[in-house]
Amino acid sequence: MTWIEADARSLDFGRRFDAVEMTGHAFQALLTHDDRAAVLGVIARHLALEERFFFDSRNPEAREWESWTPDLTRERRAHPQFGMVERWHDAQAPGGCGLVQYGTHYLLPDGRQFAAVSRISFPSFAELSGRIAVAGLRADRWAGDALGGPLGAGSVDLIPIGRLADAG
Numbered sequence: 001m002t003w004i005e006a007d008a009r010s011l012d013f014g015r016r017f018d019a020v021e022m023t024g025h026a027f028q029a030l031l032t033h034d035d036r037a038a039v040l041g042v043i044a045r046h047l048a049l050e051e052r053f054f055f056d057s058r059n060p061e062a063r064e065w066e067s068w069t070p071d072l073t074r075e076r077r078a079h080p081q082f083g084m085v086e087r088w089h090d091a092q093a094p095g096g097c098g099l100v101q102y103g104t105h106y107l108l109p110d111g112r113q114f115a116a117v118s119r120i121s122f123p124s125f126a127e128l129s130g131r132i133a134v135a136g137l138r139a140d141r142w143a144g145d146a147l148g149g150p151l152g153a154g155s156v157d158l159i160p161i162g163r164l165a166d167a168g
Contacts, residue, residue, distance in 0.1 A: 016048040022055035028120040040135035060122035
């Protein structure tokens, strides 16, 4: 197995692979329609005939970001160097844009506070399935969670598992 870390929008290794995967909701770091289309095109260019691709993206219908609030995520954990560290999340989702900005905050016992802020996309099932087809791929199955459960209305994830569209 070969693991490669790079900008997936423009990769070209000149060869095909037995599997192409993106884990840890990395697909959601692609913030624009064009970025998502480019990555799906790269997947199609690099996927061997009859082999599989998969990635995970959070299902926007589950509106998971609504639970990323300080009240619901605040916790305290012991850190070997800093002592009891408090951590919490917050999120903002401007209406209708499909992007969520969220922060992870840390409060140290001495009063110092740190934060990491990120933006992620929540593409819909319709967008994902359409862009997968346009890229020359097909999803043979959709899972609704990391354990491979079926995709349904309350599923937290959208996980296409597929191959090249012209593969058997």
